[in-house]
Amino acid sequence: MRIEEHPILKFNRGKEIKFIFNGQELCGYEGESIAAALHAAGVMVLGESLFKHRPRGFYCAIGNCSSCLMVVNGEPNVRTCITDLEEGMVVEIQQGKGSIL
Numbered sequence: 165m166r167i168e169e170h171p172i173l174k175f176n177r178g179k180e181i182k183f184i185f186n187g188q189e190l191c192g193y194e195g196e197s198i199a200a201a202l203h204a205a206g207v208m209v210l211g212e213s214l215f216k217h218r219p220r221g222f223y224c225a226i227g228n229c230s231s232c233l234m235v236v237n238g239e240p241n242v243r244t245c246i247t248d249l250e251e252g253m254v255v256e257i258q259q260g261k262g263s264i265l
């Protein structure tokens with residue numbers, strides 16, 4: 165779900181771009197964060213807690229809480245709420261702490 169109109173705020177939406185989330189092609193817009201594009205596409209679970217494996221999603225949306233850590237283009241621990249979406253990005257739910265090969 166996206167806010168299309170707002171009585172106070174103006175949205176300067178960029179062009180539509182495609183990205184891959186867990187093997188599925190989704191659409192977002194230039195200038196929005198990965199997490200915002202996922203949320204708009206109906207994806208509410210961005211990861212899971214380390215020990216109890218409870219679902220985690222959008223929380224602070226300003227890069228402070230780490231609730232939105234995901235694997236982006238093979239790189240783990242990316243804060244998707246403050247990372248801009250790019251054409252062709254591959255975004256995956258991260259399992260555990262994430263590891264670098």
Ligand code: FES
Nearest residue numbers: 225227229230245
């Ligand atoms: S939602 Fe808090 S760091 Fe991204």
